[in-house]
Amino acid sequence: MIPKGSAAGRPRWLVVSDCWSGAGSLLFWGTIVDLDSEKAAALLSAGRIVPCTPAVYREFAEQVHQLLTKREREVIELAGLPDKQIAVHLGIARGTLRTHLQRIYIKLHRPGKAAAGMFWTAWQIRYW
Secondary structure: OOOOOOOOOOOEEEEOOOEEOOOOOEEOOOOEEEOOHHHHHHHHHOOOEEEOOHHHHHHHHHHHHHHOOHHHHHHHHOOOOOHHHHHHHHOOOHHHHHHHHHHHHHHHOOOOHHHHHHHHHHHHHHHO
């Protein structure tokens, strides 16, 4: 379901560039957030967020899906498993798995496997 607004009635925003929201918390690329008008105006003018309209939402979800290679998508879909199990399941060495994971973290702008996996799952469930 495409988000139309928050419970507080504020519009939703899609973060298009990692940034500090001003309260000491990092807003990661691809995150949908609710912001007060002052924070939203500052981040919007800096080009770090865009309104999360249905068209923007669909376009971004498609970009997220196409960002990863087929093998990287196979890896991230197993993100809930330990590395050893993922490597065995895919028939690859653990070093190769670590290389895939590092590339995924960079492409999805996420700091680790759990964050990348949750991000991937959220966008896939909502869109595909």
